[in-house]
Amino acid sequence: MSAPVETERLTKRYGRIAAVDGLDLTVLPGEVYGFLGPNGAGKTTTLRMLLGLTRPSAGSLRLFGRPPGAGSLARVGALIEGPAFYPYLSGRQNLLVMAGHAGVLRSRVDAVLETVDLTARAKDRYRTYSLGMKQRLGLAAALVKDPRLLILDEPANGLDPAGMADLRVLIRELADRGVTVLLSSHVLSEVEQICDRVGMIAGGRLVVETTVAELRTGRALRIVATPIEQAAARLGARFGADAVRIDGAALEVDVADEPASRVNAELVAAGIAVSELSRPERGLEETFLELTGGDRSAG
Numbered sequence: 001m002s003a004p005v006e007t008e009r010l011t012k013r014y015g016r017i018a019a020v021d022g023l024d025l026t027v028l029p030g031e032v033y034g035f036l037g038p039n040g041a042g043k044t045t046t047l048r049m050l051l052g053l054t055r056p057s058a059g060s061l062r063l064f065g066r067p068p069g070a071g072s073l074a075r076v077g078a079l080i081e082g083p084a085f086y087p088y089l090s091g092r093q094n095l096l097v098m099a100g101h102a103g104v105l106r107s108r109v110d111a112v113l114e115t116v117d118l119t120a121r122a123k124d125r126y127r128t129y130s131l132g133m134k135q136r137l138g139l140a141a142a143l144v145k146d147p148r149l150l151i152l153d154e155p156a157n158g159l160d161p162a163g164m165a166d167l168r169v170l171i172r173e174l175a176d177r178g179v180t181v182l183l184s185s186h187v188l189s190e191v192e193q194i195c196d197r198v199g200m201i202a203g204g205r206l207v208v209e210t211t212v213a214e215l216r217t218g219r220a221l222r223i224v225a226t227p228i229e230q231a232a233a234r235l236g237a238r239f240g241a242d243a244v245r246i247d248g249a250a251l252e253v254d255v256a257d258e259p260a261s262r263v264n265a266e267l268v269a270a271g272i273a274v275s276e277l278s279r280p281e282r283g284l285e286e287t288f289l290e291l292t293g294g295d296r297s298a299g
């Protein structure tokens with residue numbers, strides 16, 4: 001199957017500003033892809049280009065192997081920039097209006113209301129909904145045409161912790177049913193829990209595209225050994241002085257590929273007592289700051 005999303009050197013300029021700058025992005029079938037970046041990084045502009053809401057200045061994009069056009073968007077659902085609903089109609093009536101436009105069955109409306117857990121409030125007017133319910137109705141609207149690809153711009157915005165947990169479960173369920181999900185966020189901890197892979201952008205450019213597991217693998221080994229100076233000298237000679245730091249009672253050694261067991265054996269063979277040896281995980285936040293050189297304009 002072709003990749004649900006594939007962009008090549010995708011670029012959008014506004015005057016002298018390159019909001020998106022030569023972006024190569026690939027979203028694979030069936031995955032939940034987190035599109036991460038600080039405010040103003042170019043996430044919304046990218047998603048708008050994918051949805052045909054704004055034209056690229058340069059580069060190309062394909063959805064399921066097809067160039068932009070009505071055909072490629074037929075099975076794409078999106079929640080972007082707060083969808084417009086009629087405040088005086090109920091959630092269900094709003095979806096029926098949309099379903100009419102999209103040419104889908106009425107029964108589908110009830111099914112998606114159930115999916116987003118809005119059945120009990122479906123007959124209430126939209127203007128009486130809480131933010132979380134509005135967000136869920138937005139998601140229902142994106143699901144009405146039974147999409148194969150779901151594009152969500154900051155779906156967790158404004159949700160409380162319970163709402164976020166519901167959203168995570170819902171997204172996971174959709175992914176399990178084979179829907180590919182591309183969602184943007186500037187809150188890294190949200191994404192860490194739902195996504196299979198992430199692409200991080202800053203200043204319109206892709207900084208890294210990788211799996212969440214890969215991102216979380218810390219590079220540095222943490223070693224508690226005695227005598228610590230002797231251990232530092234030994235490891236410095238082996239891996240380079242720059243790779244070794246003394247952090248209180250522990251050493252941090254930047255070695256990605258060296259098995260911890262081998263480092264342990266070497267130290268022990270040199271008569272150094274090793275009481276602790278671990279490779280701590282890094283949070284996404286830390287990873288992001290490191291990869292973007294600390295350029296994170298807002299939270």
Ligand SMILES: Nc1ncnc2c1ncn2[C@@H]1O[C@H](COP(=O)(O)OP(=O)(O)OP(=O)(O)O)[C@@H](O)[C@H]1O
Pocket residue numbers: 014017018019020037038039040041042043044045046186
């Ligand atoms: N219509 C426009 N005209 C001029 N500049 C724009 C326009 N839309 C976006 N930009 C600029 O492009 C850059 C990227 O904006 P974009 O909204 O894509 O970022 P974002 O990553 O979605 O950020 P946020 O999380 O704040 O929505 C910003 O500098 C923004 O000011």
